[in-house]
Amino acid sequence: MAQPFRSKTGIYQLRRKVPAELRQALGYEYKRSLGTRDPAEAKARFAEEWARSEAAFALARAQARGADVLxxxxxxxxxxxxxxxxxxxxxxxxxxxxxxxxxxxxxxxxGSNGQEHVELTTLRQALDEDPEWDLSGKIRESVKRALAAGGIPVPTDRAKASRLEAVFKEHWLKLSDLAQERHSGNWTAQPTVLEDEPLSVETKAPSSRPPKLLELFESYAAEKVLNDGDTRAVRKTIGAYRATVEQFNGLFGEVAAREIGRDMVRDYRSALSQLPASGDGIRGLSAKQLIAKAESEGLPRVSPQTVRNKLRALSAVLSHGVRMGHLSENPVTASGIAKAAAKAAGKGAAAKRKRKDYSKKELKLIFSSPIFSDRGWSPPRADFGKAWFWMPLLMYYTGARREELAQLAVRDVKTGGEGELIPYLSILEAADEDEGRGVKTEGSRRQIPLHPDLIERGFTLYVASLPAEGQVFPMLKPNPAGFFGANFGKRWASYLRDEIKLHSSASPSHGFRHTFKTLCREVGIPEDVHDAITGHAGSGAVARDYGSMPLRRMAEEIRRYPSIASVIAEA
Known part of the structure; x- marks a missing residue:
């Protein structure tokens, strides 16, 4: 989690690395002083400054997409x-x-002495007399400071940037004109500049009619798309949050967002805990009908984790309302209910799941099972082709997310590096490679070197046998939401449960990601290296966010990662 950075002077700052595609507009690093040496005060100011930085990044992204920001x-x-x-x-x-x-x-x-006098003229007059006199450097500095103060990206369009400098130049000259009036004693002269009003990109004053919760959600959804892009993951989140808001309305009616107070949030949490987790005939029922059905039929109720997630969704929308000036506080966080729900969910998760990674005995059971044996196993219902064999192996050896692997195109299996060519997977390194695919975050775009065991088992030969413009796993088709690995994930979970009788606390697919981290630590692969391989943001010093991890370094370290054969032998 981002934290205030303490500078050498002791004054805390907000510092954020700027993505490569936004550096022309925002520079290499977004840095703002928090104006305090007190850690507690810095944390309070940090949240507000972080919100401003999010707005600045969103504007820069919009500008990069061609929007007219100024x-x-x-x-x-x-x-x-x-x-x-x-x-x-x-x-x-x-x-x-x-x-x-x-x-x-x-x-x-x-008398015998002379006193020299110098006439003071305006900058406008000086430029008229000497057109070569250059103010451009000082004007650009003024523009830069004004944009930074407003959280506005530097225009990347040269014509727009030139026009902005011209506008500032005219105001420079106006200020000099007025300075001459004041210098000569005229304090009645007034400047002819615009009165202070919001920019088109700034928060407008709330309308006389406060927004309904669903209206506030629509505003939140639009901002999220602007900030994070119109990706599958963003659409999935928006869909889940919309369902939560509609369910809230089903319980309390279509109230104005500002009418949602701490008592109502407390009642909402209580209602959520009474919802059924499953049961025949629950699809399509309203929230009140669901609660009544669960009560009358004794249905199992939703988990504390589900309650926490729905409160988080509501909180995200209400926090947006605070930022936009519609609400004075977010009652979910202000009441402490969010923290209490998270604590309850943590206790429930601890009781339900102690381990998130696979044990070595569980790995032995998985990789000694029919899929990886010579017994001629075939899928009972779903034929995903070679994905049945290669997907679990890739998840084990790369720590990649299931969807990152399921959506791989043949062109994503590459060789690179200086000197000896290194086989690796490209996880959508460039945004223009997406073509209906996606990544969880921008930091997930990366290179993953292939473990020698994958090559020995024939993965690169398998990929070479496929059409160059096709998918690595052509039998994996995207579901209606656009995810290639969703159906495979369901069948893989059924295979572990029903075919090999594995009942693990690890998630069927994501458990490999946790396992990868565990085994990397076990064999001493440095954290920054396995963070780079898995696409996790570094949690150390600010310097870790600079530069990139060389493919050769990752390939050298991945050789230390234990092969499946060694894990099976040890189990």
Whole structure:
């Protein structure tokens, strides 16, 4: 989790690495001072500054997609804000001469002595007399500071950037004109700049009618797409959150978002815990009907984890309402109910599942089972082709997510590195490779070196036998939500449970990801290396977020990862 960074001066900062595609607009690093040396105060300010950084990143992404982030009026407004700030400081100091240029000099004779005088002119007059006089560097610096203060990305379109500099230049000249008036004693002259109003990208004042919860959700969903992109994962999250909001409305009616208080959130948590987890005929029933059915028929109730997840969904929407100025607080977090639900879910998870990774005995049972033996096993119902054999092996040897592997195209199996060519998997390294596929986060785009055992078992030969423009697992078809591995995951879970009688606390597919991390630690593979292989963000110093992990280094370390044969022998 991101935390305030303490600088050498002791003042805390927010520091975020900027993705490569946004660096032209935001620079290599997004850094803002929190203005305090107190850790507690820094944490409080950090949350607010983080929200501003999210808005800045969202604007930069929108600009990268071709959106017009700054209108002509916005440019005038930014320059007017800069003008008012500079004028306030200027009038406080009285140093008006600093905004004037030296003009004609003359000497006044006083007896045997002479006193030299210099005429002070405006910058506008100075430029008229000497067009080569260059203010561009100072103007660009003013533009840069004004954009940073407003969390606005630097325009990447050269024509737009030039126009913004021209607008600021005119305000520079206006400030010099006014400085001359003040210097000569005229305090009645007033600047002709725009009055302070929000930019088109800034939060507008809430309408007279407060938004309903569902309306607030629609605003939240639009912001999430803007921030995170219109990906399958984002659409899945939005769909789940919409269902939660509609269920909330089914319990309490279509209330205005600001009417949702702490008492209502407490009642919502109580109602959630009464919902049935399963049962015949529950599909299509309202929330109140579900609770009545669960009570009358004694149906099993939802888990504390489900209650926590639904509260998180509601909290995300309400937090958006706070950021947009519609709500004064998020009652889910302010009441402590979210924390209590998370604690209950943690206790429930601990009681239900002690391990998230497979034990070596469980791995032996899996990889000694019919799929990996010579007994000619064939799937009972679903024929996924070679995915039955290769998907579990890839999950074990790479720690990749099931969907990352299920969606692989043949062109994603590559060789690279300097000197000796290293076989590796490309997990959508570039965004333009997506083509209906996706990754969980931008940090999930990566290279994964292939373990020698995968090559010895014939994985690269298998891939070479496939059509160059096809999928690595052509029998895996995307479900309606666009996920290639969803149906395989269900059948794999059934195989473990019904075919080989494995009852593990590890998740059927994701358990391999936890196993990979466990075994990497066991053999001493450095954390930053196996984080790079699995696509996990580093949790150490800020410096870890800089640079990239070389493919050769990952390939060297992956050779230390235990082969399945050695695990089976040890179990």
């Amino acid at each position: 209108t002509e009026r916005d440019m005038q407004q930014l320059a007017a804000r800069w003008f008012r700030s500079e004028l306030k400081q200027l009038e406080a100091t009285g140093d008006f001469a600093s905004w004037l240029a030296e003009g004609t000099a003359w000497t006044v004779e006083q």
